[in-house]
Each structure stands twice: as C-alpha cells, then as structure tokens.
Amino acid sequence: MEFHKLSALEIAEGVKKGSWTASEVLSAHLDRIKKFDGQINSVVTLSEESAYSDARETDNAVSEGRDPGPLAGVPFLVKDNFCTDGIRTTCCSKMLSDWIPDYDATAVKRMKDAGAVLMGKTNMDEFAMGSTTESSIFGPTLNPRDFNRVPGGSSGGSAAAVAAGFCPIALGSDTGGSVRQPSAFCGVQGMKPSYGQISRYGIVAYASSLDQVGPITRNIADMAAVLGVLAGPDPNDTTCDAYERPSFSETASAGIKGKKIAVLTGYDAESMDSPLIEAIEKAVEYCRSAGAEIVEAKLPITMKHAVACYYMVALGDASSKLACFDGMRYGHHSDGRSLVEMYKRSRNQGFGKEVRKRILIGTCILTRGYYENYYVPATKVRQMIADEYAELFKGVDSLICPISPALPYKKGLVEEDPVRMYLGDAFSSIANLAGLPSISLNIGFTEEGLPTNVQLMGPRFGDAGLLALAHAIENKAGSPPIADIEKKGGCRE
C-alpha cells in the first residue's frame, strides 16, 4: 500500500475501519522521510518514539471500540516555531537550538486529540523572518518540484514536506504570507484563516497582531477537516474569537452557484510572471462554469501601500516581541562583564544576520521621530486597508487575486536583493493586515513543472465560504500531485 499517496481523510477512514493501522501508516511515512528528505532538508527533528506511542494509542482505541478521532492515525508535521512537549523547538535559530518546551501549542494538542500523529518538526526561516527558507541554522530547504529553486517561506519546510508526500498535513504560521507563499511555490494548498479563528497559544511570535496558524494540505477536503479540528476559542489566547463555527467539512462542498466573486484589477500585471496571470484567468473561468457571477474590483489604497504598511507594523512588532530573548531565562547565553554586555553578546551570537537586521529596522521605526512619521501613519493606513476590504465584501462574497508576483525564485536571490523579497509580499500580506481568511490554491503547473496558483480571500470569519470557493475551483483544476522526488534519488544519512 502506498500510504503516502492517500489523503488525510482516506488514511483516517482506513484506520477507523481497520483496513490498516496507524502504526503501519506512520512507519511508511517515516521511511519515506528517511529515504528522501536528504535531498530537500524539509524536516529538522523527527520524534519517532513519541509518534509510535501516539500511533499505538490510536490503534488501541480502534481495537477497543473507542472513537479514535476525526484524524485517526494521520501523520503530520509542524513548523519548528510550534511548542511541542518534550521535542526541541528551535525556530531554526541558534538562540533556541537546545530549547525543549514542556507543553504543546494548542494547535498541536488539538491535532493530537483528534487522533493525528505528530512525526516531528519542519524547517523554516529563522524566527519566521524570510520568504525562502534559506536562513535556517539547519541549512536551506529545497523546492521538491525543482531543486534549483527555493520552497518559499517562512514555512518552506512544511510546504515542501506535504508536496514531497512526507505527510498529508503540515502546520505553519503566517504573518505576511508564510503559509500561503510556500504552498504556492511547492504546489500544494495553504490557508491563513481569519485572525481569531485558531489559537496561537504556544507559537513563538513574530508579530502578534498579524500572526495566524495555517494548515497545508494537498486538497481542500483535508484542509476543511483540519480547520474543523483547530478552530475554536481557547482560554489561553484571548484574541481567539468565541463565535459558533459551522462544520467546515460540510460547508466546503456547498458549491458557489449564484455567488458574486470579484477579480482584482489595477495592479501591474505586466511585471508578474505570465503563467500566474493565466492561472487567474483559468480560476475565473472555473468559477463562471460553476455558476458564480464575476465582477472586477479595484483596491487603490491597498495596492499602493499594503507592503510598506505591512513592514512597518511587522518589524515594529517583531523588535518588541524578540526583546524577550535576553539570554537569561532560556535560549543562548553568553557571559558579559555587565548586564548590557551580556544581553548584547547573547543576542549577537544567538540571532542570525537577517533577524538582527529586522530587529534593528523595527527598533528604528519605534524610536522618536520615526515612530510619529512612519509607525503611527502605518497603523492608520492599516485601518484604511481594512475599511477598503470591509466595503468590498459588502457587495461580493470573495476576491480572486495573485498570491505572489513570481514563480518560485532561484536560490540565493534574497542575498542579492532583500528589498525585492519584501515586495514579493505585496499580495500575501493584505490578509494579515485586515485579518481576513485567505487560501493559496494550486491551479496547475507550467511546462517546466513549476506550480501556478491564485489567492482567494473572503470577509473576516468567512472561512467556510472561502473553502467552498476553493473546493469548487479545485473540482475543475484538480488537486496537485505529489512531487516526483523518487526519480531524483537520494537518501538521508
């Protein structure tokens, strides 16, 4: 049985029926990781012992007639900034290279409670600051669709692992596109739910007013099932909304007949890679043929100012969030003759180059003069962007637009032109600024085998309707296949 080709829901159904055991499924996936991950470096820590223990617990539940949960025996991986009880959580930084939390993030706990089996942790840009997964202390992750290209980031390890068939579900965190852009680059489906949909308790923060947990899968039915498990209020995260959630799995198959869908216009389409424009045209056609009405939308404030606004807010937030890494309570420590010297040496040695630079820019933004002239205007522009979207969604159900202006980058571009990397977040960061749900949906592949995609956005807490749209388009476009990683050979030491 080729378990790695099954969806999460197919695996769970087979485990519940007794067609196969959770332990068998786990063993097959771990073997695949050990055999092929040496080529792409998507997994940084495997937790085999605890995984087998959890799988046996699921198998015992099935054999004893107890409910093993909706994701019974489904193996999953999480980004290395999710706290995992007894498993190191490094944020792929020297700062936390030996840190072992003594609790699970709420998202991890809910997956386990649903019967899913945690196999380990995935690679990421250090402290989630990047869009290529090249700044990890464990070395870069490569794109499983093309080893000469980056997998995107910062959740590049999670997206690459799902694309490579190492797991049907991986979790990432999304501050400005960090789940959706790597999903787009690796040819899988990625979602950033509404702000307040999923608890962030136990996630090492980058910028709290923007961060959200997001699932990465190979099809929308799996995504809806995962969202159903993860969503809901949590007393440990007061930003998590208490509204009554619908059944995401049921609403995902509701169809889009009669829905009004806007297509974004008024951006510089000529500067984009042409297959991505063609992907939008295809998605629009699929929507029309599924019975939706298509209209055009312009968002002038958003398109001109979103990326600048995003970097002001994100870097300002980050500089204050990362102040807690002082070398005293946990993390990297270096001695010093004075308290300040100890802070400086610990932070200098613990943080990598990109993180140090982002902290510096963020600190600069929050100092006198810059705060009044840059940070405060950015928070007002953020409100104007949120208002622009609230107005749009009074008249339409969803929006289709690009997620990235470019196909997966060649390796090393971030060193050459970091500001160009920032501009790559122009479309993806909007959903974080306004707190909207957003899905990066695969639409197919170019002749060279590079994935093409679109971004779908909906009103805040309109996650269920957005899944229905994604499902309707996926029904026409097909769900993406597993990357052809076997033919490229390779093994892990």
Add this chain to the structure above:
Amino acid sequence: MIKKMEMDEERLREVLGFSCIGLPEEEYAEVLDRVNAVLRMCDDMQELDSSNVSPFEWDVMKAPARREDIPVTWDGRDRFLDQAPVRDGDFFHVPRIIARDDVEMEEEE
C-alpha cells in the same frame, strides 16, 4: 505634515544600543542602505490623508475574552529551571547589574 527621514550612522549607533544588538563596523553601510530602502518604500504612505482615521486596533483588544481566575497547581518548576542557561539550585542565575571586571571573556564571534 509630511516628514521624510533617512537614518545616518550616529542614529544607527543609538538604535544598536536600544535593541541590544551589536554590529561589525563593516556592516554599517549595508544596514544603513537596507533601513533607508525600507523607509523610502514607506514615504508614499505619509502622503495619504489619514487625519480622520484612528490607528488600527483589533476588536478583540477592545473587549478581550475573559477566563475564570482559578489557581492551578503546576509541577513544571524543575523542567523550566533545566532550560535556564545558568541554573543556581532552585534559581535562575543572572548577572550582576553593576559592571564587573573579574570575568574572563570568550572571543566575540
């Protein structure tokens, strides 16, 4: 009033102090270029009339969810202390606040 600003080396030194980050002298120019490129990217934003707009705030922050204030017994003290870079019995060992000169310093990386 629109005020476009650039960062210079003197201000960079000040920011390095605030952020408790050190930077080799040879990287100053690169970091200044990067900071100023980001600031220039944001200059256009100041031209928007936002005089009647309030700064963004999440609705949940206006009325955050509350939870019962119930004491919980927690037995993770030793596990937390085990994560401390320097542990001294039942305490985190922290450096003196007043500078001292009796520590042999390792070489800066």
